Amino acid sequence: MIDLHTHTDQSDGSDSPPRLVQLAAAHSLEALAITDHDTLAGYDLAAPDAHEAGLELICAIELSTRVERQPGAPRSPSIHLLGYFPDRPPDAGFRDWLSHLQQSRYARNVSLVDKLQSLGIDISLEEVRALGRNLTGRPHFARVLLAKGYVRNTQEAFDLYLADNAKAAVEREEPSVWEGVRRIASAGGLAVLAHPVRLAAEERAGLDGFVESLIDEGLAGVEVFHSEHCAADVDRFLRIARKFSLVITGGSDYHGDNKPGISLATGRDGNLSLPYRLIEEMRTYAERVASI
Ligand code: AMP
Ligand code: ZN
Ligand code: FE
Ligand code: FE
Numbered sequence: 001m002i003d004l005h006t007h008t009d010q011s012d013g014s015d016s017p018p019r020l021v022q023l024a025a026a027h028s029l030e031a032l033a034i035t036d037h038d039t040l041a042g043y044d045l046a047a048p049d050a051h052e053a054g055l056e057l058i059c060a061i062e063l064s065t066r067v068e069r070q071p072g073a074p075r076s077p078s079i080h081l082l083g084y085f086p087d088r089p090p091d092a093g094f095r096d097w098l099s100h101l102q103q104s105r106y107a108r109n110v111s112l113v114d115k116l117q118s119l120g121i122d123i124s125l126e127e128v129r130a131l132g133r134n135l136t137g138r139p140h141f142a143r144v145l146l147a148k149g150y151v152r153n154t155q156e157a158f159d160l161y162l163a164d165n166a167k168a169a170v171e172r173e174e175p176s177v178w179e180g181v182r183r184i185a186s187a188g189g190l191a192v193l194a195h196p197v198r199l200a201a202e203e204r205a206g207l208d209g210f211v212e213s214l215i216d217e218g219l220a221g222v223e224v225f226h227s228e229h230c231a232a233d234v235d236r237f238l239r240i241a242r243k244f245s246l247v248i249t250g251g252s253d254y255h256g257d258n259k260p261g262i263s264l265a266t267g268r269d270g271n272l273s274l275p276y277r278l279i280e281e282m283r284t285y286a287e288r289v290a291s292i
Helices: 017-026 041-053 092-118 125-132 138-147 154-162 177-186 201-205 207-215 231-243 277-291
Strands: 002-006 031-034 056-065 079-085 190-193 219-226 247-251
Touching: 002 056, 002 079, 002 219, 002 247, 002 277, 017 031, 017 041, 031 041, 041 056, 056 177, 079 177, 092 125, 092 138, 092 177, 125 138, 138 154, 177 190, 177 207, 177 219, 190 207, 190 247, 190 277, 201 207, 207 219, 207 231, 219 231, 219 277, 231 247, 247 277
Parallel strands: 002 031, 031 056, 190 219, 219 247
Antiparallel strands: 056 079, 079 190
16 A cells, blocks of 8 residues: 655644654555655655665655636635655755745745734744744644634634634735646656645636646646545546546545544545555656656
């Protein structure tokens, strides 16, 4: 079994990268991809341990992107792209681009703290960053609000303060989904549309056309298998992947204790069991693209 979609505490998972490697080895996984949000830090920190444990660790990332809506329309929900670099990690240019994204996230976080403070909430950037390490995101803000008793659970923190339309919402500069695909592809990676079940109604309604527009920029695959995909979702996304001869990937989206109910490799209530063959097909696809 393999798992191609996991998070560590370098983004919003709860396990450290070495701990996740230990867990993968204990589950006898044949390969693991760490797909932290907008950072390669999880992969970088896990690589030595994985090597020592004899675990195949695939360099990967999950990028948050957006699509532009008409002026005045509500922002589109974030669209997640997975980037896989099965042969070698991306070059310095890609890493530079990631640090530019980090800066825009940092600026957003500063404004978010200001907005929360102006709403009478006692919160500092330091305490949020202490949870977020390499990538401080809204889930970390939610945990601070919960720990301080401002909300009853983290969902309430989003609903009241942090969601895109909530009281403290601050827009962040995010790359477009097409730019995300281009960046991954030009860094030698395979860009994969993550958990399509979470796409907004507009993209889901015109899914074939949306996928085609991403293929034009270099999209390589679709995440067909995911803890949140029911059997009908899997069928639908499998059909699209086959229609466009795209790579099929899958993973649990494991976040440790931060997403209870999702287990490494086996997903929710054992709804996943992914064969190593998916990685072989990924490599075959990468070789074919490289030879064109
Ligand atoms: P950020 O990248 O810091 O903007 O945070 C994005 C993350 O916040 C997403 O990946 C979700 O985990 C979480 N999130 C965003 N909006 C909501 C929402 N309305 N309800 C619950 N979680 C959300
Ligand atoms: Zn996450
Ligand atoms: Fe995601
Ligand atoms: Fe994820």
